[in-house]
Amino acid sequence: MAVAELELPAAVDDGPTAAERFIAGIVPENPTFRQLLGMCPTLAVTAAMKPALTMVAATAFVLISANVMVSLIRHLLKPHLRILVFTLTIATFVTIADRLLAAYLYPMSVALGPYVPLIIVNCIIIARCEVCGSKQGPFTAFADAVGNSLGFLIGLGSVATVREILGMGTWFGLPVLPAVVPRWVIMVMPPGAFIALALLLALVNWYQARPKRRAEV
Amino acid sequence: MNPPRASFFSQSWLILLLGLLFGGALVAVHTNLSPVIAANQRAETLRQLPGLVLPAAELAGAEITVSGDRIAVRRASGETLDLAVAESEVAGHQLYTLAAAGGAPLGYVVRGIGSGYADDIDLLVGLSGDLERLTGLFVLSQKETPALGDEITKEPFRRWFAGAPATAPLVVVKSAAEAESAPGRVLALTAATISSRSVCDIVNATVAAVRPQLAAAASAAAPAEEGETDGGR
Secondary structure, three states, X not given: OOHHHOOOOOOOOOOOOHHHHHHHHHOOOOOOOOOOOOHHHHHHOOOOHHHHHHHXXXXXXXXXXXXHHHHHOHHHOOHHHHHHHHHHHHHHHHHHHHHHHHHHOHHHHXXXXXXXXXXXXXXXXXXXXXXXXXXXXXXXXXXXXXXXXXXXXXXXXXXXXXXXXXXXXXXXXXXXXOOOOOOOHHHHOHHHHHHHHHHHHHHHHHHHHHHHHHHHO | OOOHHHHHHHHHHHHHHHHHHHHHHHHHHHHHHHHHHHHHHHHHHHHHHHHHHOOHXXXXXXXXXXXXXXXXXXXXXXXXXXXXXXXXXXOOEEEEEEEEOOOOEEEEEEEEEEEOOOOEEEEEXXXXXXXXXXXXXXXXXXXXXXXXXXXHHOHHHHOOOXXXXXXXXXXXXXXXXXXXXXXXXXXXXXXXHHHHHHHHHHHHHHHHHHHHHHXXXXXHHHHHHHHHHHHHO
């Protein structure tokens, strides 16, 4: 078949509503705990809350901007070129986020280093562009991106909370554990990210399996 | 079937248009934010200068404040050291000359930029006042591989530079025993030899370009100062 003959299926504007998309991104389809997407920042920048929240803010900016932009041009997309368009769009907004951080949050930009440019390869963003942005209207795409950003906030925030409190005895840099409580230095080191994520995933899976177990009993 | 050229444009017009639009947006962002980012980098650079020239023991617990071209180092003992910074360009490199207020240069800091593994590495290298040895290294920006190449920013790697001779190029080695055997040897980071070598190449090129000119300027200034002193007698 000639490439020119390929066309995207008609936009599926009768998919989930904006509210459904918004809710789904926060808990039922949480990108960190249910879809296991965006693992690189989840493991790499969660030693403390401040860098974790800065990463969430930068990712949210890119996710919302890219999803809405892709939605606006969804009728013009050709199936075989859509990933190229997504990547071009995401890369542009990541560069803008990177420059904004360097201009207005310079110490955090230095602390996050290459992880901000790496947002380009964050699967959450390209997945939302593919699943929602390229198929539904801008309002639904916006709601979807905000919901997933909040879900990402829950993911990174919970991992960073566990690591910072257990590792340094602080939360947002403020002391929360008495000095007599020993610090688990491993929690702010790379293995601590895996341990915290695994424990939280186990907790989420256990909680979600409870109604099913009750029904079986 | 469409002619090839028509087919090309019908397939790619959206990408070309988006490329133009996004390119324009990035130019606007870059134009507006570059001065702010440059000011941030300058402030960060000035904050690092004392640590690149003064011995670490003198800076333990010290608070560094930058104001214009003056740097105040408030030591833990309460004593304050006022430093003056003179900025110039030598052999295409930004040069910062650090001196105690009204005194001779304590040392120099030179900015060097070169290719790393993933992107350019922008760094500062400290030179002693007599230009005989390196006094420190600080990486201003880099985009090396996280957890591997980006270890160039950390103390275990940077420590190899302080005290190394400035008279000979640094050599990258892969064993700790070899690195400890003589000054001027830098232990390569595990799994990041290219990043380690890139930093050493940038430092070597920067020092090789700047040091002869600084030495020539210092030797030209020395007789003039002697003459002034003699004339004063």
